[in-house]
Amino acid sequence: MNAITLDSPAPVRGALPRNGAVIAGRAMSGLVILFLLLDGAIKLVPIQPVIDTMATLGWPTDIATARLLGVLTLGSVLLYAWPRTALLGAIILTAYLGGAVATHARIGSPLFTHTLFGVYIGVLAWAGLYLRTPALRALMARRD
Template identity: 45%
Template sequence: MEATFVAPIAKPRTDKVALIGKIISILCVLFLLVDAIMKVIAHPISIEGSVALGWPADQVQSIGTALLVSTILYIIPRTAILGAILITGYLGGAIAVMVRAEQPLYFAATFGVLVWAGLYLRDERVRAMIPFTK
């Protein structure tokens, strides 16, 4: 007689917490995609806003490409953690620019928290890495 171990099949979370995480993540992704695409296509509003904050106009598309790649990685479940890390770096740069330009920085900081909150609520791996216990 031989004993075999059968690993339980991990079911994706479908409860309310995971749904809230997905909603938060979707809202963040929509905003990030709009911002990235406007930079990549060099929309005049995006160029003007970036130049007003001190970025060279010829670098705005590169910044948009970096954000677009980071956002795509965040969308893919297998690379979502890497995407969140890259988005955090992007938003850290945004906070630094806002401080230098003497603009409010709360939006970028809050947005970074929302990116991670959405991922935390929808991804079991992140909850395992960052266990909030009672």
């Protein structure tokens, strides 16, 4: 029986990654992180467009709900950004984005621009995690 180890050599602090997949994964993850940090931040300081959008989507328009969604977004993205908790963060982000897709589907938003936008972000997040995490690639490697 072959055993697969998920241990990878410890990176040298300050060393740049040499693997193109890791660099691409970090870039993809960086885009997801930046977008969701902005999304969460504008919900913490609920500006009028946030409140208007929440009303359009059928969510309560009180500030507490907007801030709760902002905290959930920021907490999830921080878990995703931290390498040791990135897998948990990706799982929670997937659930959160699934709720966004369901909300847009419920009100009949345009399919490719609004409803599936959460899917696009989720796929980018998982692809970035897959590419930047050699242990995840080893775990998911095809076995014959």
